[in-house]
Every structure is written in structure tokens, then in C-alpha cells.
Amino acid sequence: MIRIAIADDHYLLLGGLKEALNAVPDLEVIGTAGDGEEFVALVETHGPDVLLIDIEMPKLTGIQALRKLKNAPAAIVMTMHTGDDNLKRAEAAGAVGFLSKETRLPDLAAAIRAAAAGETLIGAENLDEILDRHRQPVLDAGASALTARERELLGLLASGISATDEIADAMFISQKTVKNHLASIYEKLAIADRAQAAVEAIRLGLHRRDT
Amino acid sequence: MIRIAIADDHYLLLGGLKEALNAVPDLEVIGTAGDGEEFVALVETHGPDVLLIDIEMPKLTGIQALRKLKNAPAAIVMTMHTGDDNLKRAEAAGAVGFLSKETRLPDLAAAIRAAAAGETLIGAENLDEILDRHRQPVLDAGASALTARERELLGLLASGISATDEIADAMFISQKTVKNHLASIYEKLAIADRAQAAVEAIRLGLHRRDT
DNA sequence: TGGGCCATAGGGCGTACGACCTATTTGCTA
DNA sequence: TAGCAAATAGGTCGTACGCCCTATGGCCCA
Numbered sequence: 241m242i243r244i245a246i247a248d249d250h251y252l253l254l255g256g257l258k259e260a261l262n263a264v265p266d267l268e269v270i271g272t273a274g275d276g277e278e279f280v281a282l283v284e285t286h287g288p289d290v291l292l293i294d295i296e297m298p299k300l301t302g303i304q305a306l307r308k309l310k311n312a313p314a315a316i317v318m319t320m321h322t323g324d325d326n327l328k329r330a331e332a333a334g335a336v337g338f339l340s341k342e343t344r345l346p347d348l349a350a351a352i353r354a355a356a357a358g359e360t361l362i363g364a365e366n367l368d369e370i371l372d373r374h375r376q377p378v379l380d381a382g383a384s385a386l387t388a389r390e391r392e393l394l395g396l397l398a399s400g401i402s403a404t405d406e407i408a409d410a411m412f413i414s415q416k417t418v419k420n421h422l423a424s425i426y427e428k429l430a431i432a433d434r435a436q437a438a439v440e441a442i443r444l445g446l447h448r449r450d451t
Numbered sequence: 452m453i454r455i456a457i458a459d460d461h462y463l464l465l466g467g468l469k470e471a472l473n474a475v476p477d478l479e480v481i482g483t484a485g486d487g488e489e490f491v492a493l494v495e496t497h498g499p500d501v502l503l504i505d506i507e508m509p510k511l512t513g514i515q516a517l518r519k520l521k522n523a524p525a526a527i528v529m530t531m532h533t534g535d536d537n538l539k540r541a542e543a544a545g546a547v548g549f550l551s552k553e554t555r556l557p558d559l560a561a562a563i564r565a566a567a568a569g570e571t572l573i574g575a576e577n578l579d580e581i582l583d584r585h586r587q588p589v590l591d592a593g594a595s596a597l598t599a600r601e602r603e604l605l606g607l608l609a610s611g612i613s614a615t616d617e618i619a620d621a622m623f624i625s626q627k628t629v630k631n632h633l634a635s636i637y638e639k640l641a642i643a644d645r646a647q648a649a650v651e652a653i654r655l656g657l658h659r660r661d662t
Numbered sequence: 663t664g665g666g667c668c669a670t671a672g673g674g675c676g677t678a679c680g681a682c683c684t685a686t687t688t689g690c691t692a
Numbered sequence: 693t694a695g696c697a698a699a700t701a702g703g704t705c706g707t708a709c710g711c712c713c714t715a716t717g718g719c720c721c722a
Contacts, residue, residue, distance in 0.1 A: 249553060250464075250531070250552040250553055251552075251553055251554060251555045251556070252464065252467075252468055252471075252529070252552045252553075252554060252555075252556065252559060253461075253463065253464045253467060253468075253552065255467070255471050255555070255556045256463075256464060256466070256467025256468040256469070256470055256471040256556075257463060257464075257467040258467075259467060259470040259471045260463075260466050260467040260470045260471075318463070320461065320531060340461075341461040341462075341463045341464060342460060342461050342462050342463070343462060343463055344462045344463075344466065345462070345463065345466045345467075348463060387667090387668065387669085388668095389668080389669065389670095397646055397650075398650060399650070400642070400647050400650050400651075402643070402644050402646035402647050403643070403644070403708085404708070404709075405708095413669080413670070413671085414670075414671055414672085415671095416670085416671050416672060416673090417669070417670050417671060419709080419710075419711095420669085420670080420671080421669085422709090422710080423710070423711070423712095424668095426710080426711095431611070432613070432614070432710080433613050433614070433645070433646075433678095433709080433710075434644070434645065434646035434709085434710095435608055435613035435644075435645035435646045435648070435649045436611050436613050436649075437646070438646045438647075438649040438650050439608075439609060439610070439611050439649050439653065440611075442650065442653050598697090598698060598699085599698090600698075600699065600700095614678085615678070615679075616678095624699080624700070624701085625700075625701055625702085626701095627700085627701050627702060627703090628699070628700050628701060630679080630680075630681095631699085631700080631701080632699085633679090633680080634680070634681070634682090635698095637680080637681095643680080644679080644680075644708095645679080645680095
């Protein structure tokens, strides 16, 4: 589990980003801050693995906050305006990554994993290769062991299809096979019943929230 | 359920905002767009109830996109830079709300509800009063009818405590009372078993994801 | 060609689950 | 003060659920 701290004075982005990153199985947002001073305190208190920092912030800019942190963990600087001077200043302050806020979530997640693994993204000419390498390398411990059919069944559970006969109809298999798949899921995820399976399914992002 | 369309070229905000708003029980993001043209098509196809529009966008700015829409639903304009001329242009284009991206999620949700209810936020001198009036006025149909103890039980379910005896121990009540509460929950939420209850509990935000 | 994994399916068994009904105590409020 | 809702608890009943075991056909790969 990679522990992340976010600094941004745009609360919509802050709250949303937190939700989105927490929905990624191996990422966890341990705290957020709306200005530089708050952020420095947050990082020193909780010791996250990776920092996500917006440049434009009140009190202390992201760059200043980063400079202020001794032994700072890997930091990724985000900005609205990807000017060249911003990049250079971020690099000088010790950032290992520099992203536009137009970046998409999977790329951000990959960048965070890369940063947590100690890789430097700024100035890397093989950036795509690095990101690809960190693109969901592992899901959860047991989740990666799930077969396609098992994931499909979990998807149904997460969308509220819980009765054996309904699942069987939806998957065009017998009720017996549904139970077999469930038993296999229980073992792999170390859980005991459908309710827990539903919780796990949602946590693993196996639900389709858009139809 | 208020159906929302979002336009923003910053994908981090777009994805995050979508996650955050979908987590609000009475709100549903039915589509997102990264530029003005895409957005116009999205709105005309899906007919959302409320529009969330960023001003700064490629191809068509938010203002231009809004002008282009005939019979546009209630529109809230968001921006990074709350300049006075931006506000006036948004108003002229037919927006009913104008928010900085520093707005916090509960305020945004209230503004969306107000807009969906046909209220105009721009230029309203009693803005706070309007927002307060729409601050979670209703949860879900049945969800607001849930009692404190029922919510507590759902919280346990959402965190993976699903067996009757475990719930009973955690809540310091008999197994019988657990079943009574569950039966009451099933009726109020129109569901049938613990697995569906777990799904609903998570959707209603009754789980504590930060310990 | 054999072994392994997956998807499919069936049977039997014990029990936890959900449905329906009743009942007591507490606390608010009309 | 009477009434009502919430929280607590008990009983019965039928069945869906989870567990264990066996089995077959398809596929891949060593």
C-alpha cells in the first residue's frame, strides 16, 4: 500500500483526487492540505511515501513547501500551467516527477508507483516505458489470482445481483456453477460470504458504475 | 437522482470530481467531456439535469459551448480564476451558478441541487441561505428513514463484518436484534439480503474508509 | 501425452439467513 | 398523559447458502 499526501488549494480537485486514488487498490491517501504550511506539517506528522503537490498555493507555494522539507519522500509536482521554468524549479527543489493536471488517472497512478519505487521521471527520455512498467503491476494479493469468470461474478455482486438464481441467469450457467465460483472466490480472497465478497468487489473496482 | 454532465480539460479533476459526485447518493455523473465540442454532443445526447462547465477548454470554451446549447439545462460554471469579467460572461451565456474550484464538495453538491431545483445562484445576495437549504435536504428515498442503529449496522457490513454473531458482538446486542435491524433495513432500502445491503452501504458512504 | 487449470455441473449436509409475529422498555412529543 | 417510534429480544419455519466431494470437457504447455 503506497501512502500518499496531497497538497492543492482547489478543494474540488483535492476531494475528488482523494476519492479517485483511494479507489485504486494499492494506493491510499493519508492526508490532504490546502496550503503549503499545512502540507509541511502533514508530511512531517504522517510520513507518507509519495507527495502530490500543486505549485500554485497560498502561504507557501508547492515548490517552497518542498524545499522546506528535509528528507522529503518522492515528490510529484502537478500544475495547471506546464511552463518550462516551472519544471526546472520543481526539479531544483527535488521533485522526481512533473505532471500536468490533464494527466489521466491511470498515468498518475503509474507515476505514483514509479516514484514510490524510487524512479525519477523528470528528464527521463523513456518516460512511457517507465509508466508502462508500473501500470497496475499487481492488483491485490489474491485478486490477481481471480479468473475472468470470477471477476465477472464479483461485478454482478457489486451491482446488487446477489441471489444464486439471478447470478446464474445473468451468466448463463447453472446455480451449481455459481456456487462453485463463489467458493473459489471465498478461498482466494480469504472471505466467507456474499456480503464480504460484495465489499471486496467494490474495493477492487470490479463494479461498472457507468452502464 | 440528479443527472450531471461535466466539462473540463483537466482530466485529474474530471475523473476525481466524477468519483466524488457519484459517491453522493442523490447525484449521478452521466458523462464527462474534455473539450467544448465533445461536451455539446454529450449534453444533446444524454439530456442531463445540470451542467458543470469549466471556462478554460480547448476547441470551444465553456462559455461558447453554453451559448451553443439551445434549451440548455441549468448550468454551473467553474473556473480557476474568478475574475469579474468571467462571471459576467458566464451570466450572459445563461449560467445560473458561478463557482471557484476552491469550492468544497458539500457546497458544490448543494449548488447542484439548487440549480436542479431551478434556483439562480448568480447575483443572489442570500447565497448562503440557498445553499443551506439544499445541503443534503434528502438522502436517498429510503436512506433518510434509516435510524442511527441501522446506519451503524450498515457501516459494519460495509467494512466486512457480515456474520450475525460478529455484528451482534460489535454492537453489543443479541443476534435476534441484529436480524430485526436487518429486516428493517431490507424493507426501507427495498433490498433482500446482506450482500445487497453491503453494496448500498458503500454507495451511501456509510463505511469509514479512513480508520 | 500427460499434467494442470479453468469452466462447467451434480449430490448431500448442516446451518445461517430471511420472513412473519409478538412483546418489553425507553424516550419524545403532541 | 396518551401515543408513537426506536431499540431491544424471543419464537417458528422454510429455504437459500456455504462446505465438501466427485466428475467431465477444453485448453495450454512442458
